Amino acid sequence: MEWFKLFTIWWSLIIINSFELFYACPDPCTCNVTTNVIDCSNRGLSSIPAFRTIALSKIELLDLSCNNLTVLNSSDFNNILGFSVETIDVSLNRIVQIVGEFSDGNEAIGYRTLNLSNNALTFFPRNIVPNKHLKGDLIIDISNNFLEHLPAHMFADADSFYPGFQFSVRGNRLRSIHPNAFSGPIIVDAILDFRNNHLESIPETLKLPEGVRSIKMAGNPWKCDCNFRWIAGSLFQNYTKLSPPICNTPSGVSGRPLFGLTKSEFACAPEVDDNAPILETEGANHVLVCRRNFSYNRRCHR
Numbered sequence: 039m040e041w042f043k044l045f046t047i048w049w050s051l052i053i054i055n056s057f058e059l060f061y062a063c064p065d066p067c068t069c070n071v072t073t074n075v076i077d078c079s080n081r082g083l084s085s086i087p088a089f090r091t092i093a094l095s096k097i098e099l100l101d102l103s104c105n106n107l108t109v110l111n112s113s114d115f116n117n118i119l120g121f122s123v124e125t126i127d128v129s130l131n132r133i134v135q136i137v138g139e140f141s142d143g144n145e146a147i148g149y150r151t152l153n154l155s156n157n158a159l160t161f162f163p164r165n166i167v168p169n170k171h172l173k174g175d176l177i178i179d180i181s182n183n184f185l186e187h188l189p190a191h192m193f194a195d196a197d198s199f200y201p202g203f204q205f206s207v208r209g210n211r212l213r214s215i216h217p218n219a220f221s222g223p224i225i226v227d228a229i230l231d232f233r234n235n236h237l238e239s240i241p242e243t244l245k246l247p248e249g250v251r252s253i254k255m256a257g258n259p260w261k262c263d264c265n266f267r268w269i270a271g272s273l274f275q276n277y278t279k280l281s282p283p284i285c286n287t288p289s290g291v292s293g294r295p296l297f298g299l300t301k302s303e304f305a306c307a308p309e310v311d312d313n314a315p316i317l318e319t320e321g322a323n324h325v326l327v328c329r330r331n332f333s334y335n336r337r338c339h340r
């Protein structure tokens with residue numbers, strides 16, 4: 039009977055599919071087809087396991103944390119980035135380099151959350167966000183690495199659109215942020231975490247995402263001198279309420295909340311001009327008192 043034949047074909051398709059599911063789970067990982075989690079954490083891996091064709095419609099979490107990975111090669115993810123991967127977690131490895139471009143080849147990024155925290159990166163890996171128009175939420179956690187600088191245009195070109203955006207660079211060695219670090223994409227709702235770095239200031243020309251909601255700035259040695267005075271009364275005060283910055287230097291304001299200072303308290307030490315001429319009788323003593331003036335960056339001559 040015709041219907042019976044159909045039933046047989048249908049049944050064998052199910053069997054084939056189940057075998058695919060079974061074999062698709064890369065050794066030595068475990069795959070949960072209920073939660074769509076591929077768990078490859080704590081396996082002592084020094085390379086990414088081979089992902090064959092995976093019969094999951096969606097991957098919630100690809101967990102590669104707590105391994106011994108040093109290089110992340112986007113080619114190793116080719117077979118899975120076509121799926122909608124919610125989170126790729128490669129935290130707690132020893133990653134020093136990322137090669138290739140992370141993309142599914144279409145307009146969507148291959149993942150929503152990329153967790154690179156607790157690795158050994160010294161440069162921001164711009165190739166984690168493909169340089170073409172993307173639309174979707176983006177969460178990058180690159181906390182606890184060794185970054186010293188945030189370069190220009192970290193998050194792709196002007197065509198990109200991130201409705202939700204979280205970027206944590208907490209616990210690095212940041213000394214500087216390029217004014218155009220966040221320039222390019224349209225970012226509707228942004229949370230930036232700069233905590234626990236070596237930042238003394240932020241460039242006045244820093245282009246913040248349009249929809250910035252929160253900037254965490256605590257745990258940096260902020261230098262609240264005249265060069266940083268512009269920040270007083272700026273919108274940074276509104277953005278940093280959850281994690282307000284504390285001044286480290288100059289000594290006169292050390293330990294004080296940055297936004298507790300009046301504009302005139304952002305003062306610089308006077309400059310000394312060794313070559314300025316002064317008329318004085320030969321042999322006479324001449325005392326010049328040079329005080330810090332909170333209102334002006336005074337230039338002293340001697």
Ligand SMILES: *[C@@H]1O[C@H](CO)[C@@H](O)[C@H](O)[C@H]1NC(C)=O
Nearest residue numbers: 068069070071072073074075
């Ligand atoms: C998959 O995850 C669910 C929910 O956490 C759990 O109940 C189930 O036992 C897991 N299955 C396997 C095979 O681990």
Ligand SMILES: *[C@@H]1O[C@H](CO)[C@@H](O)[C@H](O)[C@H]1NC(C)=O
Nearest residue numbers: 082083084105106107108132
């Ligand atoms: C991690 O990999 C390095 C080589 O890259 C090797 O020397 C070391 O023994 C590995 N550690 C573990 C825990 O597998």
Ligand SMILES: *[C@@H]1O[C@H](CO)[C@@H](O)[C@H](O)[C@H]1NC(C)=O
Nearest residue numbers: 109110111112113114137138
């Ligand atoms: C990345 O992986 C591809 C494909 O396996 C390989 O051809 C390429 O050499 C790898 N790149 C690096 C820098 O390891």
Ligand SMILES: *[C@@H]1O[C@H](CO)[C@@H](O)[C@H](O)[C@H]1NC(C)=O
Nearest residue numbers: 103129130153155156177179
């Ligand atoms: C990234 O991984 C670290 C360490 O495993 C974890 O503490 C942190 O919450 C993760 N970040 C995100 C955004 O999930």
Ligand SMILES: *[C@@H]1O[C@H](CO)[C@@H](O)[C@H](O)[C@H]1NC(C)=O
Nearest residue numbers: 271272273274275276277279
């Ligand atoms: C910033 O905060 C001040 C006082 O806390 C408030 O008056 C002002 O409206 C806020 N500005 C924005 C854009 O939220």
Ligand SMILES: *[C@@H]1O[C@H](CO)[C@@H](O)[C@H](O)[C@H]1NC(C)=O
Nearest residue numbers: 329330331332333334335336
């Ligand atoms: C700082 O300089 C201004 C202008 O010369 C002067 O009016 C003010 O009194 C000075 N303040 C102090 C504390 O010396």
